Structure formats: structure tokens, C-alpha cells
Amino acid sequence: MNLTGAGKIALILLIAGALGAGYYYFGPNPHPVFNEKTINTTAPEGGPAGETTSTTASNDNTAGSESSSEATASEAGPFSYTAPEPVDGKLKGVVELGATGFNSFVVNIDKDKNWKLEKAEFGNSMVIENMATDYDIRVGLKKYIGNMLDYGVSGKDVHFVVSSGAQKAPITQKIIKVLKDMGYMVNTVTPEQEGTLGLKCALPPSYTNKGFFVDIGSGNTKIAWTASGEVKSLETYGAKYYEAGTNADAVYEEAGAKAKQIPTSKREICFIIGGTPFDLAKEHRNGKERYTVLKAPEAYKMEKAKTKAGGNIYKAIADATGCKQFVFDWDANFTIGFLLGLK
CATH class of the missing domain: 3.30.420.150 (Exopolyphosphatase. Domain 2)
Known part of the structure; x- marks a missing residue:
């Protein structure tokens, strides 16, 4: 096919336009947008101006505390240490008679003394505050002990320990007496x-x-x-x-x-x-x-x-x-x- 001079110019312009369009759609973006994997290192809204946040979640633990500039x-x-898990362990329970109330713990312990805390209750002062008579103490303790037994702790594996700070409180002595009457050994420590x-x-x-x-x-x-x-x-x-x-x-x-x-x-x-x-x-x-x-x-x-x-x-x-x-x-x-x- 023979093309006139004008036809040749039109064909050249057509080819150039096609190449330009291809580059526009498939060529590199002169204004790139970061993809999902890009890590944002700017401070979050409300954070300290001009500072950067941590790029790993494990280090983002400063909520409610002072700014990092005050850390020493x-x-x-x-802390990277991981305690060893117990293997074929046994559930044991212990109740601390503390100065401000009861703390109780159910612990899984194996033969090598590896242990894991399974259940805990802290500062149960109501157990003490609602105990006026020996009868009240007995009823309250039975309910408290029952919660541990329901969790799977054997009755013979429930222990009571009186903290050194609680031994002088009059109510503590009453609780010790009732526990002993119920057949439990109460351990006091210095x-x-x-x-x-x-x-x-x-x-x-x-x-x-x-x-x-x-x-x-x-x-x-x-x-x-x-x-x-x-x-x-x-x-x-x-x-x-x-x-x-x-x-x-x-x-x-x-x-x-x-x-x-x-x-x-x-x-x-x-x-x-x-x-x-x-x-x-x-x-x-x-x-x-x-x-x-x-x-x-x-x-x-x-x-x-x-x-x-x-x-x-x-x-x-x-x-x-x-x-x-x-x-x-x-x-x-x-x-x-x-x-x-x-x-």
C-alpha cells in the first residue's frame, strides 16, 4: 500500500499516540502510593509532635505513661524470659490470709517444680469483712474453699498460709481457729x-x-x-x-x-x-x-x-x-x- 505524505504523517502520529497511552497506563507511577506492607513511622494523632512510634507491636506499651523522653x-x-511449662502437673490451691484480705491461687505444678498459675483471686476483703462470728467464718470459708474445689483442686491439696503482716490482726486468729476445726492446717510464716x-x-x-x-x-x-x-x-x-x-x-x-x-x-x-x-x-x-x-x-x-x-x-x-x-x-x-x- 502506497501512502501519501500526509498519510505517512497521520500513521506516525497514530503509533506515537498508542505508545503514549500504553506508557500512561502501564508505565511506572511518578507519584507512588505505599502499599499495605509499608510501616507508618509517624506519631499517631495526639502523640508527641516530631516523635516516632515503635514499628513493632510488642514495644508499643507506653499508653498512660510518661513520654519516652522521660524513660531511663x-x-x-x-523482658524476653519465658518460664517453662509444667508437664503432667497437678493442681494445687493456696489461700493467703493477708493484711488486707484473702488472695487465692490455683497452680499447676509438675515433679520438676515447673509451675503455671491457672486461677487467681486478689484482695477478697469481703471474706474477712462479713465474718463476725465463728459460724459466719465457717460458712464464708466453705464457700471460698468450694470455689477452688469446683475448679478441680483436691481437698487435701488446698493450703492456707498467713502472711507475716496479718498475724497480729484479731480476725486472723479467729479464722485460723475455725480452719483448724475444719481440719485444715494453717501455716504461719515470718x-x-x-x-x-x-x-x-x-x-x-x-x-x-x-x-x-x-x-x-x-x-x-x-x-x-x-x-x-x-x-x-x-x-x-x-x-x-x-x-x-x-x-x-x-x-x-x-x-x-x-x-x-x-x-x-x-x-x-x-x-x-x-x-x-x-x-x-x-x-x-x-x-x-x-x-x-x-x-x-x-x-x-x-x-x-x-x-x-x-x-x-x-x-x-x-x-x-x-x-x-x-x-x-x-x-x-x-x-x-x-x-x-x-x-
Whole structure:
């Protein structure tokens, strides 16, 4: 086919137009839009201007807490240790008669003393408050024990332990008497024994040579560590020292003096439990993690009297030891250490 000059020009323009259209639809986008896999690293709405958020969900645990600029070395991010699961374990129950109420735990324990908390109730003060007579105590305790039996704990595997801070309360002695009349053995412990049992529960074996244990309770604080295969346990003021009019500076000095007895080699990490650490840890717990690394004491706004007093003790121990990693264990309790000591 012979084309005129005008025809040739028209054909060239037609081909050029087709190529241009193809490039428009199928060529690279000069203004790319990120696809689904792109990670947004800008601060969320309402977040600190000019800062970036974490790109991994496991590190996004600062809701309700201070900004990251106020964090110190004490906030070291998630604690990576995973406790071994019990194999072919047995359910055992323990009830703590504490200074402010009952705490109960159902624990699965195997022959190697690996354990897992299956069920817990904290601060059941109604059990104490509604018990006026021996009959009331008996009825209340039967219902309380029944809840544990319904969960699958054998009656012979339900144990009662009285904390050292609760032993002076008159109602506690009445409860002990009724429990004994019902055929249950009631175990009382000293503050030093509490510290030993708490360490046995909360301090993982792999951290024995570099860590220590602290339990900041209402009535007293327990500090414990191992030395030459033995547990050394000390007692100092509890978080309710202000009720007796005790000076905060005096508490700080004594708690610090006790903590300075911990060998330097054992100060790398502290496993901590108790009411005040609980209040602090819940401010930035990541989901249902078992271990929450606390921030430095100064990083928290402590407004309640008990929390502020417990924070004073926490700060005294942190300052005295220089420890930068305090790990709160959401499952540990000294009474579980008691169960671990049973044959």
C-alpha cells in the first residue's frame, strides 16, 4: 500500500499516540502510593509532635505513661524470659490470709517444680469483712474453699498460709481457729520466710547468680538473694508506714541500708512483686504479658498515699543497689513458693 505524505504523517502520529497511552497506563507511577506492607513511622494523632512510634507491636506499651523522653535505663523494654511449662502437673490451691484480705491461687505444678498459675483471686476483703462470728467464718470459708474445689483442686491439696503482716490482726486468729476445726492446717510464716518463699517462686534459676528479689507489701518489705547456696532474706518497712507517722526519710535510709547488703554481683536484675509494683506495672503492661519491666521510680506520678510510700521504698532500693532492671512478675506470690516446697 502506497501512502501519501500526509498519510505517512497521520500513521506516525497514530503509533506515537498508542505508545503514549500504553506508557500512561502501564508505565511506572511518578507519584507512588505505599502499599499495605509499608510501616507508618509517624506519631499517631495526639502523640508527641516530631516523635516516632515503635514499628513493632510488642514495644508499643507506653499508653498512660510518661513520654519516652522521660524513660531511663530502668525501662529496658519487654523482658524476653519465658518460664517453662509444667508437664503432667497437678493442681494445687493456696489461700493467703493477708493484711488486707484473702488472695487465692490455683497452680499447676509438675515433679520438676515447673509451675503455671491457672486461677487467681486478689484482695477478697469481703471474706474477712462479713465474718463476725465463728459460724459466719465457717460458712464464708466453705464457700471460698468450694470455689477452688469446683475448679478441680483436691481437698487435701488446698493450703492456707498467713502472711507475716496479718498475724497480729484479731480476725486472723479467729479464722485460723475455725480452719483448724475444719481440719485444715494453717501455716504461719515470718517475714524472712516470706522473702525466701517469694524468691523461690519469682527468681528464675537462670538468674540466681545475677539477680535478687523484692516484695513491697503493706506491712513490710522483703529483700532476698542467694549466697553460697543459701537464701538471705531481710525485712524493712512496708508501704503503709505512713499510717504510723513514720518519717519517709527514715524509711528511705533503712530500706537503702538493707538493700546495700546485696552482693554487687547480684544487682544486675531484680524480680519484684507487691502492691505498689502492681500499681506501677499496670500503667504500661503490654497485653497479658507475664513480666513487665518497671520504669525508674522518678518516671511515675504517684499520687495515692500508699503508692507514694511504696515508691519511696522502691527508689531507696534502686538508688542503693544501682540496679537498672526491675521486673514485675504478674503471677508470682510467696504462697506459690510455699507450694513449690511441698513434696
